[in-house]
Amino acid sequence: MIETTRDIRTICLPRWGRVAADxxxxxxxxxxxxxxxxxxxxxxxxxFVAWNNRTGSVRSYAFDLLRWWRWLPASWATSP
Structure with missing residues (x-):
């Protein structure tokens, strides 16, 4: 198996999108x-809301998903 490494310190995530109350x-x-x-x-x-999760949990997941959404294009651009 060939292992490739990437220097993740060089990845710059865009400041795209935001989490907002609705x-x-x-x-x-x-x-x-x-x-x-x-x-x-x-x-x-x-x-997630339909499963009766708390509002604070919805907010937490929204921030996690925002970070993931920002990561996706950066990870595609740096794929070996």
Missing amino acids: PGVVPWLVLDEEGEAVRPIRRFLLD
């Missing part, structure tokens, strides 16, 4: 640069 069914959403909810993340959070 008065709808999903109390926290991840918004894109235009202020629109990121649909796949909203669908996940909607399901």
Whole structure:
């Protein structure tokens, strides 16, 4: 097996999107640069809310998913 290494210290994540409170069914959403909810993340959070998770947990997951969403393009760009 050939092992490749990447220097993750050189990866710069974009400051894309934000987490915002929402008065709808999903109390926290991840918004894109235009202020629109990121649909796949909203669908996940909607399901998460349906399982009676606390508002604070929804917020925490929204921030985690925002970080993941920022990581995805950076990880694709640096794939060996």
